[in-house]
Amino acid sequence: MSPISIVIITLNEEKRIGRLLEDLSKQSHRDFEVIVVDSNSDDNTCLVAQGFEHALPALTVHKMQGRGTSLGRNTGAKLARHERLLFLDADVRLSPTFLTNALHELDSRKLDVAGAYMGAENLSMSYRLGYAAFNTGLFITSFFFPTAVGACLFSTRRVHEEIGGFDESIVLCEDCDYAKRAAQTWRWRMIPVSFWFDPRRLEQDGFLQMGMTYLKANVRRFFKGEMRNNEMEYKFGHYKDAQ
Template sequence: MYPSLSIIIPTLNEAKIINCLFDSISKQTFRDFEVIVVDGGSKDNTVKKIKSYAKKIPAIKIIVDRKRSIGRARNIGAANAKGNYLLFLDADVVFDRNFLKDCLAEFEERYLEIATCYITPLSPKLIDHVLHEAANAALKRLQYISPTSGGFCIFITKRMHNRINGFDARLKMAEDINYVERASRLAKFRVLKSCRIKISVRRLEKEGRAKLVLKYLYVPLYRAFVGEVTKPIFKYDFGNHDIHKKIDLKDLFIKLEKNFMAENKKQIGRFRKILEQINKL
């Protein structure tokens, strides 16, 4: 008999933190699930550590795909999933023992086809809690007008995943936001109220809070003025979080302006001609 829920987790060099997530999964009161890990060819002990949970979580499947595209990895996981519900998770999250039970109950009670949940940082620092509560406030308001979610936690029916043809594997960033936007045009999206997920602040620690927040603000601007992120616009690692390139934020916004001018040259030319005609009046 097939499980009702398939949990899909992309991994790459996550040996330092993967135990926390699998400890959370192994302690769940809801047990009708399978776990599908799509590993990007980890060079550490990620796969070995996951295999050590075989007794606690009998239904674990590990697929190795060295393309190292997070959208592609999620699609591979979904293609191998047997559950009617899919749950996409990042490798650095944790949750309490009733998380799956409470989330699925609310998901079904509200007749949802796609959802996310609120977040809590795994950090004692006040600034991290302020930043994450600001993100929660944005999630709460945007769910009604412009639904969005990060890949840390996305619940969706397999039917809806297939209907939108999964994640756009061409995208270098914001593939999760693009996925939620497309699904929410066809089905009801909401932020679940009954559960929260705890997420790592390792990116904030490595890159610096101000820089990372500005990166997150830069991406929607790029998408709004240029289009989907189909080529790298700055370094943003999938796995191997110990290596980061220093980013000149001023250079980022200069690059955005140049890309906008290049991509919209014709439209800008037409706009200037209209302005010239107006000035002659």
């Protein structure tokens, strides 16, 4: 299996970045590097990440002066040494066989760009039903209007460079825009692997409210194109730890 560069964007994630890095240290596939791109955090995110240098020898922690989801991902892609890329958010959790299973799917199906499904293990029935509906939507739209979850998105350096990376002028659905543009030229599909992420986003924004926000955003994208004028405001890194 091919080596892979894993880009993780962070902003004030000292309580979560260690969990993901520990998951990566336990992967059955070992040929990878990790690039943590921090958006000038106010907490100890970088120090926590640097503490995994022994567990993850191919680890780079890069602190930016600016902030931004797309900016962070694009910065990480520029620092990557390998052709295959994986973009992750800091609050993602992965099983020990995640990379092995994902790379097998990518290689066997000769995919350039791919998305993964959201897992709902240990969550309530309402969350499981919601995730199932969301995952079904990801699968169906992958054939005519690709959408993706930027928290876990596979690409390659060639694809990334040729499509111009993530559009830094888009605040909401920049990951969906990336998948849509990539799929116009390159092989794209959802692959049957799943990741888990902290449900704080849903809990703080409201499960139904967040679902309706993304539904409304993608319907708007389908008929009118991408949102570059902050039509639907979305703040990067606004989620707080539960008290």
